[in-house]
Amino acid sequence: MLTVLFAAREERWPAYETxxxxxxxxxxxxxxxxxxxxxxxxxxxVFAPNGPVSDFRPYTKAKAVLNLWAGVEDVAGNxxxxxxxxxxxxxxxxxxxxxxxxGHVLRHHLGMDTHIHxxxxxxxxxxxxxxxxxxxxxxxxxxxxQACAQALSAMRFQVLGWSRGPKDISGVTCRNGEDGLAETLxxxxxxxxxxxxxxxxxxxxxxxxxxxxxxxxxxxxxxxxALIDDDTLLAALDAGGLGHATLDVFRTEPLPQGHAFWRHxxxxxxxxxxxxxxxxxxxxxxxxxxxxxxxxEPFLHLVNRKAGY
Numbered sequence: 001m002l003t004v005l006f007a008a009r010e011e012r013w014p015a016y017e018t019x020x021x022x023x024x025x026x027x028x029x030x031x032x033x034x035x036x037x038x039x040x041x042x043x044x045x046v047f048a049p050n051g052p053v054s055d056f057r058p059y060t061k062a063k064a065v066l067n068l069w070a071g072v073e074d075v076a077g078n079x080x081x082x083x084x085x086x087x088x089x090x091x092x093x094x095x096x097x098x099x100x101x102x103g104h105v106l107r108h109h110l111g112m113d114t115h116i117h118x119x120x121x122x123x124x125x126x127x128x129x130x131x132x133x134x135x136x137x138x139x140x141x142x143x144x145x146q147a148c149a150q151a152l153s154a155m156r157f158q159v160l161g162w163s164r165g166p167k168d169i170s171g172v173t174c175r176n177g178e179d180g181l182a183e184t185l186x187x188x189x190x191x192x193x194x195x196x197x198x199x200x201x202x203x204x205x206x207x208x209x210x211x212x213x214x215x216x217x218x219x220x221x222x223x224x225x226a227l228i229d230d231d232t233l234l235a236a237l238d239a240g241g242l243g244h245a246t247l248d249v250f251r252t253e254p255l256p257q258g259h260a261f262w263r264h265x266x267x268x269x270x271x272x273x274x275x276x277x278x279x280x281x282x283x284x285x286x287x288x289x290x291x292x293x294x295x296x297e298p299f300l301h302l303v304n305r306k307a308g309y
Contacts, residue, residue, distance in 0.1 A: 002031035008048035015279040023287035049074035097275035137188035140195035185212040196309035197224035216243040222274035225250040
């Protein structure tokens with residue numbers, strides 16, 4: 001019987017205590033899922049970066065580390081990790097991200113804030129443009145970015161996509177490279193950040209790139225907090241070049257109570273809710289990777305350690 005170590009914070013365990021063993025059993029694999037085990041006896045590690053495991057060297061028998069999160073920046077650079085590392089890609093997480101992104105794109109596209117907060121009795125009969133007349137850029141075209149870009153395209157937005165390497169996505173004008181990024185930003189009315197966090201992408205939305213955006217553009221960041229330089233973003237908002245920033249992720253979480261984002265009139269703070277791993281569907285993904293490992297098949301969603309995602 002296999003030993004699967006659940007190496008995440010204990011408060012997550014109740015949600016997986018039944019779901020994960022049941023999902024593994026349905027694949028036909030016999031395994032016990034435990035919170036503690038002799039490292040030399042562990043076959044697979046179900047992992048969260050804020051859990052109890054940081055040194056992988058004692059896990060000499062383990063075949064893979066199966067991440068509970070979509071992001072892997074906190075583990076991909078761990079020098080003790082030589083095992084295959086799989087990130088979490090699961091339907092509910094993707095659906096949640098698509099719903100968040102579409103909701104906030106529509107909010108800014110339709111100018112909902114003006115009507116929700118009122119205009120002091122001023123009747124301004126000014127209709128928003130149609131989606132087909134609005135350009136939305138999605139930076140980062142992994143599983144989440146592609147899903148969001150395609151959902152926005154289906155609503156007839158003009159969708160631009162940017163990624164590190166070339167991509168071909170139906171309904172999306174894809175670019176890559178530094179020149180491609182500059183051209184994408186120059187045309188974007190709304191920008192959605194879904195890039196992975198790597199040495200190359202940290203602070204990607206710096207002063208120079210924010211200045212490329214059309215005046216009044218909107219920025220939505222449900223990806224990684226460190227993609228943005230906080231002070232630079234605030235300066236762009238105060239200068240009037242950037243219209244609004246909707247932020248779901250931050251360099252420090254929870255966002256400190258005294259942080260300027262909380263009180264800035266052009267910033268919306270949401271508490272890292274855009275995409276959450278759902279235990280029932282995540283357990284199926286983990287179970288399938290364990291089945292693949294036992295059958296000698298390739299693991300799903302393997303991380304390119306050199307690229308960092």
